Amino acid sequence: MSRPRLRVDRERCIGAGMCALTAPEVFDQDPDDGRVLLLRAEPPTALHAAARLAAGVCPSGAVTLDEPESGGV
């Protein structure tokens, strides 16, 4: 069974920190340039809601969440 998978685009990232604020178990920021660091590309179920919220609030569209086609997460 496939799980939702996260992708980040560090070129698009503006380092606002919304992902690291919203889902700190999943995202961090590079201490030098402030841009996104993906800690868990396939977060466990308990973190799905936070990861989804983080992807939704990213100001620059740098976080993408690929949901499995069957859904039901």
Next chain:
Amino acid sequence: MGESVHAVTTLPTARPPGCPFDPPAELTEAQRHGPISRFTHFGGNPGWLITGYDLVRAVLADPRFSSRRELMNVVDYPLPPAPPGEFLLTDEPQHGRYRKPLVGRFTVRRMRLLTERVEQITTACLDAMEEAGPPADLVTSFAKPIPAIVICELLGVPYEDRGAFQEQIDAFVGGETDENKLLAAYTATQDYLAELVAAKRADPTDDVLSELTGSDLTDEELRGVALVLLAAGLDTTANMLSLGTFALLENPAQLAALRADPALADRAVEELLRYLSVAKSFMRTALEDVELGGRTIEAGTTVVLSYHTANRDPGRFADPHTLDIRRQSTGHLAFGHGIHQCLGQQLARVELRVALPALIGRFPTLRLAVPAGEVDLRPETADVYGVRSLPVAWDTEPS
């Protein structure tokens, strides 16, 4: 949506009587008609007013809309481009050139490291208030000094020097309309910052401004960047602290809930940001024809984005005109959206998260010392909304 287009002529100048936290009635009315309205700018130039959450967010994320000041089509004379370094009024790639060297200094982690220092500063302010006894002006004793000390330390500006720019910055974001006064304030601040940048270049210390002298930005650009950071750091959080306290005092059940359960602080801060949206609106100009909400925004036309009204959109937030510190407000537009989203937002969160609970914890009987209707509010024309002063009182321990 109906055939006719709702029209708003010029930005409203007043909030509904007795509702100092709500958008002007004309904006709420416009939103009721639909997320986009025809709008006439200050100089009579035709434009659009966007009040719906989804459309405001869409414009902010759309590179076909520009932030460049010289493209703002709002008056009948050309506006000058932004002075070097003032990156709010630029597009890519200039914007990134200014912002990128700063981003690593304002991360969630870095700002949280300041928590202890913000607590110390807050404690000192509260101690001084307690010692002096009631009444107090919350603006001068609490809301202004906390963010001012923090941003001065972060940037490397001697706090004793704040007199050289704090009043001036108040003038140009606080709704001062006398053009001579505005120009004088701007010039004085620029002169001060030019000296400061030169001093940092000659003798770097451990702060953001000194670090920036190692980037490829010129002194003139550094001065502009420093101005943006100071103005944003001093004024916005100060107004969130004072207006936020006012809003809590006017919503006693919410205040009591926060006082009883400090774990609500994170949500309370997000909700106050949404509810108050002190940076009320920004503008963008279409670089090409853009279809938006069933309308065509013609190239060269300027749109006004009402963040405050968008954050009160009933399609996005249930019961939007109610302050509810337990709600999930994440996704609000108080810090904007897109590439210009507030650089200092994580700092603002730390300051608000520390200072507001500390204030209401220290003074369990905190109250307004004047009737709510007599609180001196900034004019609606100010870029950043807030109170000019907030007289408060509390019961002292019987001696």
